[in-house]
Amino acid sequence: MKVYDDECRMWTCRNNVVMVLGGHLVVAPFRLDTVKLASLIGVDKALDTNKENGVSIMDNSVEGITSFITQMKEEGHIEHFICDAVFEELLESKNIEGLNAALDNIADIPDKWLVQLANFAAVDEKLLRRVLKLPLSGDASTQTLVRQKLMLTSALKLISVITGMLKEDDVDKCIIDWACLLCDTHYLQCLLSKDDQVISATRDLHDAVEEHIEKTE
Incomplete structure (x- = not known):
C-alpha cells in the first residue's frame, strides 16, 4: 500500500x-519486555540510591558490594550506570577494599570514573597499578577530565608508577595510553617547570619509554 x-x-x-x-x-x-532490554540498547532507568535521605541501599562490605552489583546486573542495569551508583559512594568513604570488590565485578568502566579512581588511588600504589591497567577511551573529553581532576602533584605520582611499570617485562598497552594521556594534558606544566621533582619524573619517564622501545624492537 x-x-x-x-x-x-x-x-x-x-x-x-x-x-x-x-x-x-x-x-x-x-x-x-523486562528492563533487561536496557542493556541491549544502551539506556537505563535511574538508580534510586536514597542519597537525598543520607541513606545508602548498598552494604559497603566486600560481600555487600558484590551482591549489590550482581543484583543490578540481574535487573538489567548496564555497567555505566552501576558505576554511577557504586563508585561515588566508595570514593567518598575512601573504601579501598570496596573499590577493589567493585573492580572485580565491573568490566566496562567509563573514563570519568577511571580518572577519579586514578586520582584517589595515588595514595595506594597497589590499587593504582590495577586502575592503570584498565582501558581508556582517551578522547578529547577524557583529556578535559584529566586536566580538571588530576593536579600536577597527582599526575607526577601516576607518572612515577607508570615509569616503574614500563620497566617490567609484561607491559600492558593501557600503561602506554595513560602515559600518553598524562603527557598530553600536563605537557606545558612539565615543560616550563623548574621544579627538580618534575624534571626528574619527566626524565625518568623518557628513559623508561626509550628502554621499552628498545626491548620491543
Whole structure:
C-alpha cells in the first residue's frame, strides 16, 4: 500500500506499530519486555540510591558490594550506570577494599570514573597499578577530565608508577595510553617547570619509554 505524506507518522494499534516508511505503510509487531532490554540498547532507568535521605541501599562490605552489583546486573542495569551508583559512594568513604570488590565485578568502566579512581588511588600504589591497567577511551573529553581532576602533584605520582611499570617485562598497552594521556594534558606544566621533582619524573619517564622501545624492537 503506497502512502504519501510530508511528515513522518507512527501509530500503535494493539501490539503493532504502524508507520509510514519510504512511501509504504509498514506494520511491525512489538512486545514490551523486562528492563533487561536496557542493556541491549544502551539506556537505563535511574538508580534510586536514597542519597537525598543520607541513606545508602548498598552494604559497603566486600560481600555487600558484590551482591549489590550482581543484583543490578540481574535487573538489567548496564555497567555505566552501576558505576554511577557504586563508585561515588566508595570514593567518598575512601573504601579501598570496596573499590577493589567493585573492580572485580565491573568490566566496562567509563573514563570519568577511571580518572577519579586514578586520582584517589595515588595514595595506594597497589590499587593504582590495577586502575592503570584498565582501558581508556582517551578522547578529547577524557583529556578535559584529566586536566580538571588530576593536579600536577597527582599526575607526577601516576607518572612515577607508570615509569616503574614500563620497566617490567609484561607491559600492558593501557600503561602506554595513560602515559600518553598524562603527557598530553600536563605537557606545558612539565615543560616550563623548574621544579627538580618534575624534571626528574619527566626524565625518568623518557628513559623508561626509550628502554621499552628498545626491548620491543
